[in-house]
Amino acid sequence: MLKSVASAVSLSSLISTSAMALNVEIPMLVRETEEIATLSNLDPCPADLSIQGAELAIADNTTTGKFLGHQYSLKIHNLSVDGDLADVALSILADHQIIITDLPSEDLLQIADLPEAANALIINATAEDSALRDGACRANVLHTAPSLAMRTDALMQYFLFKRWGKLAMIEGTYPQDTAYAEALRYSATKFGLKVGETKTWAFDADMRRNAAAEVPLFTQDLRDYDVLLVADEAEDFGRYVAYNTWLPRPVAGSEGISPQVWAPVVEQWGAAQLHSRFEELADRSMKPEDYGAWAAVRSIGEAVTRTNATDAPTLRDYMLSPEFALAGFKGTPQTFRAWNGQMRQPVPLVTSRAMVMQAPLPGFMHQTNELDTLGVDAPESSCTAFKE
């Protein structure tokens, strides 16, 4: 439970809004992941992924908090690749009811389903499985990570906008590749497109040396297409596909133009300021996982600031209410979907050099909020946990 100290403080004379000293300690549970051996070592995965995003948000919250007598701190709990979740989770839940997670879906559901977490507020900063927002949703879990469907829907909006109707795909063999490929097919169907021919990438040759020889042959027998999708979320082979295809076609998905919740090339809407604060803190660029954790901790800060409360039910209710809005540096208020706990947010479509467009794209209309054209919408959702 968040510890609150209610007392008159010296700061109160400075503050014309209500002044109640609050001390908000936020635990964050992080499962280490097994590193996948990829073809290229060009982009090592930072060890402090997601954590630095949470740290930055703590600093942001603290600056605001000092004018209100609110203090924030982060407590990281690391789980090894095969470490037991239940013990750690129970020890956290013994005195905290708000938890940020960077966990795989199975872990997230396991902690959410603990009886001790029944009234907790868990914010999922990184897991993108669409099921967590649909059939496997939990009333005590909110998501600042986008669902995979939100990302792949963004890409399909872009294809429709460009009138690139014929899609082909190369799919990797890791579970995350398969999930991404499935999300692409789901989104294509949703927007009336079809992923045509699909080939599986299962080479074990060293493509750094012979991609220019192999990829043209590998893609030669695909029937004509407008854009080639690459489902390589493990970042193994995708980088060797672009410019090596048999037909001169753009590449999209995990490579080429890619739907990402955050990227260094997002620079409008004050994003440059968030990047520069992050780089000063972490000495590297801000990744989608960092953004998810930043948004989670900032959302808690925003809710504490506006409610003067630190208990999970009050903050959860506020975050799910129309009054809540997070300024997430993407040009539009970011709110939570009350039917499944997913944060609404734009999805930038980026290359390594620039943001090409940002979804939702012009022309994709919605009766209540255009951001709800991304991901599973209320009428199709099989999430019932939020209907009380």
Next chain:
Amino acid sequence: MRISTLALMAAMAAQPAFADEIWVSNEKDDTISVIDIETLEVTRTLETGERPRGITFSHDYKYVYICASDSDAVQVMDPDTGEILHDLPSGEDPEQFVLHPDNKHLYIANEDDAITTVVDVESRTVVAQIDVGIEPEGMAVSPDGKIAITTSETTNMAHWIDTETQELFANTLVDSRPRHAEFVKDGAEMWVSAEIGGSISVFDTATQTETAKITFELPNIHPDRIQPVGFELGEGDKFAYVALGPSNHLAVVNAETYEVEDYILVGRRVWHMAFNADKSRLFTTNGISGDVTVVDVAKREALKTIKVGRFPWGAAFRPTN
């Protein structure tokens, strides 16, 4: 028609060689475009430091101050020659500022540092640095000079600075991403726009309490896209003109009732604005379309669009006689 043309020509003939000007800072061109408000054309383009944003004249119009954000400097320019005379110590990343009525103290928002820097423009020294919220931007000073305001974009507050002690005496929450502040009605009220919150909060200056909230609604434009940024008060503070960012409109707000009376279509992502001398014309900076819209204030209509540099940001009026 013929008569009015003749009248206009006569009026122009009666003018001195130089007409009044609107100065516009071009954030992504590192320049200032100078607009002649009679011909409505750009007459000069002046080079500045990197990423010029805030722009304001000294009260005697002898100097123009420019926030060159990426040069980490406030530049002082001679408006006649366009020559940079010197830099002021400004703290890092100055974005916006306001000149105190004493014509001597400049209150500068340092966006990257969560600081407001107070600079004495005569001795060119830093008088004080005040810790404020994250990404300070909106700056205002009361007409009597006793209170300065900084709004912080990510902390979502208006910070009230006592200009005697250079210390904060109040911090008031506003809606998300506050961008601009103004004292209104001889300082009785203080208004703050919130870009993501989509509102303007009206505060009673004496008590620092919020007394009203102005909201906006445009047909066929989603509320999320209606993002108030800069605003200015017209003659007698009867109407406020509010730039609504990516909705590409200016709102005309009745400052007594706080109701919006009209919307005027201007350029894309409208940021800030400046009036001419008698406040009959308003010049808005349109960031994305890279131009300035000239608005006929009485008719509430756009008259003309003037191409300026890339990403015009701030605007300031310069009388020439």
